[in-house]
Amino acid sequence: MLRPAVLGLLLTCAATLCSSAVVPEQTVSLLFAQTAGDLNEFPKQGETVVVNPWHYLHRMSMNRLMIASTAPFMGSMGPNPSDGCMWGLPMQLSWLLNSGRLADPTGQTTCGVETENRMCISPNSWWACQNYFVSVIPFLCAAEQGMLGAGVTIQMENPDGFGDYCSTYADCSAKYPEVVAKWDAFYQGLKASVDSTLPDNEKKDALLGLFWDGQMTSMRTAAVCKDKQSSYYPVETSFANNWMISAEYVAGARFHFNLENAVMFAAPMPTRLLKEGDNPPDIADLTPEENHTLTTFSWINRIDKALLGKLVDLWHRAMCSVSTREKGRDMMVQLMLNPAYATDNFVSIITEMIINC
Numbered sequence: 001m002l003r004p005a006v007l008g009l010l011l012t013c014a015a016t017l018c019s020s021a022v023v024p025e026q027t028v029s030l031l032f033a034q035t036a037g038d039l040n041e042f043p044k045q046g047e048t049v050v051v052n053p054w055h056y057l058h059r060m061s062m063n064r065l066m067i068a069s070t071a072p073f074m075g076s077m078g079p080n081p082s083d084g085c086m087w088g089l090p091m092q093l094s095w096l097l098n099s100g101r102l103a104d105p106t107g108q109t110t111c112g113v114e115t116e117n118r119m120c121i122s123p124n125s126w127w128a129c130q131n132y133f134v135s136v137i138p139f140l141c142a143a144e145q146g147m148l149g150a151g152v153t154i155q156m157e158n159p160d161g162f163g164d165y166c167s168t169y170a171d172c173s174a175k176y177p178e179v180v181a182k183w184d185a186f187y188q189g190l191k192a193s194v195d196s197t198l199p200d201n202e203k204k205d206a207l208l209g210l211f212w213d214g215q216m217t218s219m220r221t222a223a224v225c226k227d228k229q230s231s232y233y234p235v236e237t238s239f240a241n242n243w244m245i246s247a248e249y250v251a252g253a254r255f256h257f258n259l260e261n262a263v264m265f266a267a268p269m270p271t272r273l274l275k276e277g278d279n280p281p282d283i284a285d286l287t288p289e290e291n292h293t294l295t296t297f298s299w300i301n302r303i304d305k306a307l308l309g310k311l312v313d314l315w316h317r318a319m320c321s322v323s324t325r326e327k328g329r330d331m332m333v334q335l336m337l338n339p340a341y342a343t344d345n346f347v348s349i350i351t352e353m354i355i356n357c
Helices: 004-016 056-073 088-098 126-133 136-144 169-175 177-193 200-231 234-252 259-266 288-306 311-318 322-337 343-355
Strands: 048-051 153-156
Touching (some): 048 056, 056 088, 088 259, 126 136, 126 234, 136 153, 136 169, 136 177, 169 177, 177 200, 200 234, 234 288, 234 311, 234 322, 259 322, 288 311, 288 322, 311 322, 322 343
Parallel strands (some): 048 153
């Protein structure tokens, strides 16, 4: 069950969301009202727009601008700006901020500490590093593909000594060519979809496929962040790894993270970093929903290990058509949000879906 505050959020968003994708200030601390609604609101060096992705409002601004610029091409997703498929990105970033996962886990700086410098995003954070690949690179690709206007040049401000972070489209293309190619293909597909004669459900499925290709290529490439996990307790590292694995299932089903679905999936995520002694589903200061999320992520990983890493492959094989992916999305909702869901039937259902492919 969704918390009353989250239900209120959805009602507020439904009543007030407009074509420019402006979300009210009270929405799960997305803080859209404080972010840039136009590239001209960023500082410039000559004709180059300069963005600081290590400040929460700048990184959230990128998400806001990507949602707004892609909304005109998302008609197959639904009639409203809240129906686009990119809402999982700002909701994820908001959760990371509110749960303390963007702060410096080494304790060597006050970056991200709520009482001192809450808007700071630490380059030492594994979560911030992983998120960099699903926010900065798609944003630079959006600019390159003309989604943000003609002839836009963007430069990221990155801290010295962190060579894994790229700063321009050319830099990212050289360091991570596969990621850039996937996001370029997504934006090109969006523009081409305007003239597509496919039925909306097939067009939507195709666009979601391109989106998740970009998303998962970004997340897999974020393996370069791995060494940053050493600053966390083992239980938090385990959760982070399980979270990454769960994304494979969501991606395989081409889940549609419109605003409503993004809020539903963000609501039961753990609201603080996990520490020594935390043992889900019995973490006293987390809600039953948060404990269920942690237990489900762990269960999925255990089953995959029991099957020698084949469960992800089985899932992707089962997601072979528009209809099976629709069933897969329903299964993911039940698995993640319904504690009464019979998980012991999960593998048998997947097997049956493969037979029907």
